[in-house]
Amino acid sequence: GAGVSQSPSNKVTEKGKDVELRCDPISGHTALYWYRQSLGQGLEFLIYFQGNSAPDKSGLPSDRFSAERTGGSVSTLTIQRTQQEDSAVYLCASSLGSGASDYGYTFGSGTRLTVV
Amino acid sequence: AQSVTQPDIHITVSEGASLELRCNYSYGATPYLFWYVQSPGQGLQLLLKYFSGDTLVQGIKGFEAEFKRSQSSFNLRKPSVHWSDAAEYFCAVAPSGYSTLTFGKGTMLLVSP
Numbered sequence: 001g002a003g004v005s006q007s008p009s010n011k012v013t014e015k016g017k018d019v020e021l022r023c024d025p026i027s028g029h030t031a032l033y034w035y036r037q038s039l040g041q042g043l044e045f046l047i048y049f050q051g052n053s054a055p056d057k058s059g060l061p062s063d064r065f066s067a068e069r070t071g072g073s074v075s076t077l078t079i080q081r082t083q084q085e086d087s088a089v090y091l092c093a094s095s096l097g098s099g100a101s102d103y104g105y106t107f108g109s110g111t112r113l114t115v116v
Numbered sequence: 117a118q119s120v121t122q123p124d125i126h127i128t129v130s131e132g133a134s135l136e137l138r139c140n141y142s143y144g145a146t147p148y149l150f151w152y153v154q155s156p157g158q159g160l161q162l163l164l165k166y167f168s169g170d171t172l173v174q175g176i177k178g179f180e181a182e183f184k185r186s187q188s189s190f191n192l193r194k195p196s197v198h199w200s201d202a203a204e205y206f207c208a209v210a211p212s213g214y215s216t217l218t219f220g221k222g223t224m225l226l227v228s229p
Binding site for chain 2: 004033035040041042043045048056091093104105106107108109110
């Protein structure tokens with residue numbers, strides 16, 4: 001597609017439920033990133049996928065968070081047993097080639113997650 | 117590890133006045149530097165980036181930024197602010213050859229009439 005597409009745009013879930021957030025990157029972009037944006041905290045890196053390489057999971061805050069990328073394209077971020085502190089905007093970005101260093105990222109509009 | 121500091125959480129500027137948003141980074145070598153803007157309910161849009169060469173870089177929407185190695189700074193400027201510039205601005209850094217950006221906490225720009 002023309003841009004990075006994220007769905008749903010808003011999600012309200014009950015504490016303890018699992019949620020799945022979807023990201024569809026720009027066609028041909030080999031790198032995909034997930035960030036979390038909490039009020040007043042800026043953007044927190046979560047996970048990075050590059051081609052067929054093992055993902056960089058160093059930013060995932062707990063083992064309740066996981067992500068996968070199928071066929072080098074669409075990615076799903078899963079949060080299990082959601083907690084109120086998981087409430088945030090989850091942003092996905094993609095990049096051409098191996099790096100933000102060369103090209104910068106293109107961001108989606110995000111998924112606003114509210115845990116009640 | 118690299119870090120980015122944006123000292124100003126909020127800035128209010130009158131429409132037509134000049135703007136400077138501050139960004140300081142912590143990194144041993146010359147990093148790759150970026151400024152992004154986020155309008156309400158939107159994702160982040162790249163304004164400009166610096167990799168090497170001329171330390172004054174031009175971006176979209178009339179913005180520019182200057183890299184100053186001696187001050188570890190990469191401040192964003194605009195000579196005349198428009199009401200549509202009201203948004204949140206993020207500075208980001210990546211070490212050369214590495215992909216993951218580290219972002220500052222952002223500066224919210226308010227534009228008064």
